[in-house]
Amino acid sequence: xxxxxxxxxxxxxxxxxxxxxxxxxxxxxxxxxxxxxxxxxxxxxxxxxxxxxxxxxxxxxxxxxxxxxxxxxxxxxxxxxxxxxxxxxxxxxxxxxxxxxxxxxxxxxxxxxxxxxxxxxxxxxxxxxxxxxxxxxxxxxxxxxxxxxxxxxxxxxxxxxxxxxxxxxxxxxxxxxxxxxxxxxxxxxxxxxxxxxxxxxxxxxxxxxxxxxxxxxxxxxxxxxxxxxxxxxxxxxxxxxxxxxxxxxxxxxxxxxxxxxxxxxxxxxxxxxxxxxxxxxxxxxxxxxxxxxxxxxxxxxxxxxxxxxxxxxxxxxxxxxxxx
Numbered sequence: 001x002x003x004x005x006x007x008x009x010x011x012x013x014x015x016x017x018x019x020x021x022x023x024x025x026x027x028x029x030x031x032x033x034x035x036x037x038x039x040x041x042x043x044x045x046x047x048x049x050x051x052x053x054x055x056x057x058x059x060x061x062x063x064x065x066x067x068x069x070x071x072x073x074x075x076x077x078x079x080x081x082x083x084x085x086x087x088x089x090x091x092x093x094x095x096x097x098x099x100x101x102x103x104x105x106x107x108x109x110x111x112x113x114x115x116x117x118x119x120x121x122x123x124x125x126x127x128x129x130x131x132x133x134x135x136x137x138x139x140x141x142x143x144x145x146x147x148x149x150x151x152x153x154x155x156x157x158x159x160x161x162x163x164x165x166x167x168x169x170x171x172x173x174x175x176x177x178x179x180x181x182x183x184x185x186x187x188x189x190x191x192x193x194x195x196x197x198x199x200x201x202x203x204x205x206x207x208x209x210x211x212x213x214x215x216x217x218x219x220x221x222x223x224x225x226x227x228x229x230x231x232x233x234x235x236x237x238x239x240x241x242x243x244x245x246x247x248x249x250x251x252x253x254x255x256x257x258x259x260x261x262x263x264x265x266x267x268x269x270x271x272x273x274x275x276x277x278x279x280x281x282x283x284x285x286x287x288x289x290x291x292x293x294x295x296x297x298x299x300x301x302x303x304x305x306x307x308x309x310x311x312x313x314x315x316x317x318x319x320x321x322x323x324x
Contacts, residue, residue, distance in 0.1 A: 004203030011197025012052075012223050018189020019051035025182030028174045050254035052224040055194035057263040060216075065202055066269040070132065071216020072224065073255045074278050077112070078217075079225045080248045081285040082313035084232050089306025091236035094245060096299045104249045105290050107147060111256040112283040114143065119271050119279050130271040137264030144257035197223075210324045213273030218317060225251075252286075281316055288312070 053076055060069035088094060096105075118136045121127035174182070197220075205215040228247040263269060292305045301309075 001204065001207045004200045004207060007196045007200030008204060008219070008223075009200075011193045011195070011200055014189045014193025015052045015055060015197060015224070016193075016226070018186045018191075018193055020186070021182045021189065022051065022186025023047070024174070025179045025186060028179040029176070029183070032176060032179070047254065047258075050251055050259060051190060053251075053255050054259045054262065055190045056197055056220060056224060057259050058266060059194040059198045060212075061263040061267045061269060063198060063202075064267075065198060065212050066132075066267075067211060067213040067272040067274060068198065068201060068205075068216040068220065069263050069269055070260065070271060070274045071213045071278075072220045073260050074115070074274055074282055075217035075221025076225050077252045077255055078278075078282050078285055078316065079221050079313065080228060080251055081108075081282075081289050082309045082316070083222075084225065084229050084248055085245075085289060085301060086306045086309030086311075086313065087229070088232045088236045089301040090303055090310065091233060092239065093303060093306075094301040096245060096293045096301070098299065100245060100249070101290075101293050101299060103150070104245075105286075105293060107150070108249055108252045109283070109286040109290055111143070111253055112279075112286045114140065115256055115260070116276075116279045116283050119274070119276065132260060132264040132269040132271065134265055134268055137261050137266075137268075140257050140261030141265065144254075144261055147253055147257060208324075211273040213278075214320055214324050217274070217278060217320060285309075285312070 053072055056072050057069040060066070060072065085094070117124065118132055119130055122130060201215050201220050202212060204219070205212050228251055232247055260269075288309065289301075292301050292309075293299055
């Protein structure tokens with residue numbers, strides 16, 4: 001058990017460091033090729049925040065740990081909306097722009113609804129089992145291309161102030177040789193860390209006598225979302241809580257459309273222990289996120305709403321632990 005915990009912690013460290021180095025190196029190379037920093041911030045850096053989930057889910061799929069692959073994404077997205085948005089709003093109310101409410105958050109809800117529908121194939125079309133097939137994976141990747149098209153359109157129409165804000169906070173300049181080295185080391189860190197992390201997580205699940213699904217929905221999900229949580233709280237303390245929105249929206253969309261899309265295309269993923277409760281909690285969390293944004297204090301996630309979101313997450317985890 002101790003060795004598995006060491007693998008888990010070491011693997012996560014490799015993944016987080018590798019994702020950060022890969023993002024910095026890739027951003028610098030893209031900038032050197034003339035790609036605008038706004039586009040880099042909305043694509044390369046957004047990908048970097050989802051790299052831990054991507055690596056863990058793909059390695060889990062290859063190793064046959066489907067529940068860990070799906071649980072990682074579902075749990076991470078639930079954590080993003082309920083815990084990160086909730087805790088950030090407790091520190092400072094989050095003002096939401098109208099364009100985000102009408103264009104971006106609906107995509108977050110769409111991703112959750114798509115996964116809910118795919119997880120209920122036996123009920124909807126009489127399929128023999130609950131499985132995320134290769135066709136489902138391809139459909140999710142097609143959704144991801146639509147999201148990218150939307151992202152590039154948003155980049156083109158962004159105001160100079162929005163562009164400058166992303167430029168100041170996202171891209172680091174470095175020599176070409178260092179950029180390439182950072183990318184190489186980052187990729188190595190992701191690969192090594194992903195393998196160690198998945199082995200450690202599966203070992204802990206076996207040792208505790210619980211399923212990979214529970215581990216994926218809790219420990220793995222929270223671990224891979226720690227960078228977003230730290231960034232969001234720091235931004236709230238500095239008076240910029242809206243940064244948390246970008247973290248959550250981008251991460252949730254990338255996680256379902258890209259991460260699960262790639263994983264299921266590589267190898268079909270049975271839902272196993274990831275039940276309707278988990279998928280409905282994810283969908284409900286996204287719906288609550290949208291409702292709190294539109295109603296009550298219009299387009300603002302207040303402290304009271306943040307407490308409700310965070311409390312919902314605690315209740316969800318408590319239920320999982322009690323029924324493990």
